[in-house]
Amino acid sequence: MPLLKRRAKRQAEIPTSSMADIAFLLLIFFLVTTTINVDSGIYMQLPPKLDENVEPPEIQQRNLLNVLVNNSGDVLVDGQFMAINNIRDEVVRHVTNEGRLPNYADSPNEAIVSFKTERELPYEQYINVLDEIRGAYDEVRNDFSRQEHGVDYATYRAQLGEDDEDDVKTKYPIKISLAEPDG
Amino acid sequence: MSAHFKKKSAKTSQNIPTASLPDIIFMLLIFFMVTTVLRETELLVRTTLPAAEAVEKIEQKRLVSYIYVGPEKLEGNQYGEDSVQIDDAIVDDLNEIRNIMYRKVLEEPQMIISFRVDREVETGLLYDVQHELREAETLRINYSTTREAGT
Numbered sequence: 001m002p003l004l005k006r007r008a009k010r011q012a013e014i015p016t017s018s019m020a021d022i023a024f025l026l027l028i029f030f031l032v033t034t035t036i037n038v039d040s041g042i043y044m045q046l047p048p049k050l051d052e053n054v055e056p057p058e059i060q061q062r063n064l065l066n067v068l069v070n071n072s073g074d075v076l077v078d079g080q081f082m083a084i085n086n087i088r089d090e091v092v093r094h095v096t097n098e099g100r101l102p103n104y105a106d107s108p109n110e111a112i113v114s115f116k117t118e119r120e121l122p123y124e125q126y127i128n129v130l131d132e133i134r135g136a137y138d139e140v141r142n143d144f145s146r147q148e149h150g151v152d153y154a155t156y157r158a159q160l161g162e163d164d165e166d167d168v169k170t171k172y173p174i175k176i177s178l179a180e181p182d183g
Numbered sequence: 184m185s186a187h188f189k190k191k192s193a194k195t196s197q198n199i200p201t202a203s204l205p206d207i208i209f210m211l212l213i214f215f216m217v218t219t220v221l222r223e224t225e226l227l228v229r230t231t232l233p234a235a236e237a238v239e240k241i242e243q244k245r246l247v248s249y250i251y252v253g254p255e256k257l258e259g260n261q262y263g264e265d266s267v268q269i270d271d272a273i274v275d276d277l278n279e280i281r282n283i284m285y286r287k288v289l290e291e292p293q294m295i296i297s298f299r300v301d302r303e304v305e306t307g308l309l310y311d312v313q314h315e316l317r318e319a320e321t322l323r324i325n326y327s328t329t330r331e332a333g334t
Contacts, residue, residue, distance in 0.1 A: 016205070019205040020201070020204045020205045020208055023205050023208035023209050023212055024208055026212050027208055027211055027212045027215065030212060030215035030216055030219055031215060033219065034215055034218065034219045039240070039241050039244065039247060039297060039325075039327060040238045040239065040240045040241070040327070040328065040329075040330060041235070041238055041239075041241070041297065041298075041325045041326050041327040041328045042235060042237065042238060042239075042325065042326045042328060043239055043241075043295075043323075043324075043325050044324050044325070044326065045322055045323060045324070046313060046316060046317050046321075046322040046323075046324055047317065047322075048317065048320070048322060049317050049318060049320060117306050118306075119305060119306060119307030119310065120305050120306075120307060121305065121306045122302065122303055122304070122305060122306070123233065123300045123301065123302055123303065123304045123305070123306055123309060124233040124302035124303070126306045126309070127233040127235050127302075127326060127328060128233070128235075130235075130326070131235040131236055131237050131328075134235075134237035135236055135237040137237075138237050178313070180310055180313075180314065
C-alpha cells in the first residue's frame with residue numbers, strides 16, 4: 001500500500017522551459033550555415049541545330065553588326081579595330097539607327113549583332129566583350145523605358161502583369177548571334 | 184483621484200507570455216531548414232568566374248542545371264587539363280554531353296543550362312560544349328558571372 005501511494009505522487013511532466021533555448025541554438029546554427037546564393041549571369045539563347053534542308057534566311061548586310069575577337073583579344077567591329085570600351089556605343093548606334101545611317105540597321109527589330117571569337121581566346125575576354133554588347137542593349141532598353149513609361153526597364157518589368165505585353169522588349173528585342181568559329 | 188488610477192494600473196499583469204516563444208522559434212527554425220541548400224555537387228574543376236556588369240538573376244532556380252568547365256583539380260594544389268564536369272563527374276568524351284543533356288531536357292523542357300566556366304579556359308572548348316547543347320536542343324543558357332564591383 002505505501003508503495004502505491006508514493007508512485008501516485010510522482011511528477012510526470014517534461015520540463016519545457018529550456019525548449020526555447022534548444023530551438024534558439026538550432027536556429028542560430030541554420031542561420032549561420034545558410035547561404036542564399038542567387039545565381040546571376042548573362043542569359044543567352046543558342047541558335048537551333050542547323051537543318052541541312054533549310055536555307056539560312058537572307059540577312060541584309062546593313063542589319064548585321066559583326067563583332068570578331070581574335071586570340072589576343074583584339075576586337076574587330078564591321079572590319080574596323082575597336083577598343084573594348086567603344087563597342088557599347090557602336091552597338092547602341094547600330095540598334096537605335098532606325099535606317100538613318102546607311103551602315104547601320106534599318107530598324108531595332110532587324111538589327112542583329114553577330115559575335116564570333118577565335119578558339120584560343122580566354123573566357124574572361126569573351127565575357128568582357130559579350131558584357132559590353134549586353135550592356136548596350138540594357139542601355140537602349142532603359143532609355144526607351146524611361147522615355148515611354150518614366151521608369152527604368154527593371155522597374156517597368158516588375159510592374160507588368162503576367163499577360164501584359166512588354167513593349168520595351170517588343171521594340172528592342174535582343175538578337176545576339178553566337179556564331180561558331182570557322183574551322 | 185490619482186489613487187484611483189494607481190490602483191487600476193497595478194492590477195494589470197506585467198508579464199509577457201512566453202509559453203508560445205518556442206513555437207515562434209521553431210517556425211523560424213523550420214523556415215531556415217527548408218530554405219537551406221547544402222552544396223550538392225563536389226567540384227572537380229576550378230571555376231573562378233569572370234566578372235560582368237550587365238547581369239541578371241535567374242529567378243527559377245529549379246530549372247537550372249550546371250555545367251562546370253575549368254582545369255581539373257589534381258592532388259597537391261595542381262591543375263591539369265581543361266575539362267567539363269556535369270553533375271558530379273567529369274565528362275571524358277564531349278560527344279557524351281548531347282545524350283546527358285537530351286535526357287535532362289526530356290524531364291524539364293524549360294531547362295536553363297548555367298555555365299560556370301573558369302576565366303582562363305579557352306573559348307574553343309566552350310564552343311564544343313555549346314555545339315553539343317545545340318544537338319540536344321537545350322538552347323537556353325546562362326554564362327554565370329560575378330557582379331563587377333562598383334555597379
